[in-house]
Amino acid sequence: MAFIHVPSKKETAAPMGRGRIGVLLTNLGTPDDTSFGAVRRYLSEFLSDQRVIEANPAIWQPILQGVVLTVRPGRSGKAYKRIWNEEQNESPLRTYTRGQAEQLAGRFHADGVRVSWGMRYGSPSVAEAATELMRDGCDRILFMPLYPQYSATTTATANDQLFRFLMTVRRQPAIRTLPAFADDPVYIRALAETLQLSLSGLSERPQMIVTSFHGLPNEYVAKGDPYREDCERTVMALRAALAMSDEDMPLTFQSRFGPAKWLEPYTAPFVAGLPAKGITRVAIITPGFMADCIETLDELGNELRDEFMAAGGEELTLVPCLNTCPQAIDLLEHLARVELQGWMEF
């Protein structure tokens, strides 16, 4: 079940109308800690979203609440423990998303634009972040789901969550939502620069740079989700920026969930099969993730690395996501300023 904090109409209505602009960054969300209960709560909210699992809830909910949420939270909890940010006692996705918001706020300080952040699932919620902006006098909000490639399972459900909250509000702010930015030149340049920086520290250049995007059921694409096309646009633009071929920089999809067919080729068997073809030094870049998370740090950085080495691999370099690097903040500022045109003059 999705629980969102719903402020009373009085709470949100009072300070509006001061003509401020707010920017609200959002990403997927993450458990509050690595315990079975916290991971179960997070997965239950996430996997009950009908944008994510389209199966009939009358059939899916007994499976989810029965088998899936009995087995998966323990396994995922162990994976979260391996990548946990112990210093701040939170998951990396939360650390990086907050960092992105704080640094973006610095870029907009002189313009008087407020920046906040909230998660689609878990905390802080999108409703809490929007409430904070509205209390601060923002009557225009730019909502930025941090997904470079559009999918109904990510971008659309984030937008749904904001508008669901606004259904409870008497005096709504004006809203703009950030479109996907799969081949935005500033995004592609940020990816190319972080890749080159990561490779510059290696004694030998990898024989192949594998791109790995989060997967999606084939059925969703067949029904009209443009996600695969968006991933292809990103990879084509990145290859062009780096003068690389599709053999040097293949496109793969990771993180399959459940028994259905998902977008192919699947990253893990593809990469684990490379040493048998004489490719023992690879780098993996994950352009679909704006911040490192369990899917990049553990699934690729731990699990796939072990598989690759066991199959005869010599070196696997996992290129960090954009996270809070200067190029990431330049990108967020660029995307926001484009969308804010007409609301503020530059």
Ligand SMILES: C=CC1=C(C)c2cc3[nH]c(cc4nc(cc5[nH]c(cc1n2)c(C)c5CCC(=O)O)C(CCC(=O)O)=C4C)c(C)c3C=C
């Ligand atoms: C049907 C299931 C799933 C779909 C569809 C899906 C799409 C999708 N997800 C992301 C980004 C992230 N997913 C993350 C974690 C994650 N995703 C699924 C399932 C689906 N995702 C699960 C079950 C999990 C939890 C991981 C686990 O339990 O092992 C994350 C990381 C969150 C974190 O806390 O670190 C991200 C980010 C995209 C871009 C996407 C659409 C294509």
Ligand SMILES: [Fe+2]
């Ligand atoms: Fe742009």
Ligand SMILES: [Fe+2]
């Ligand atoms: Fe996912």
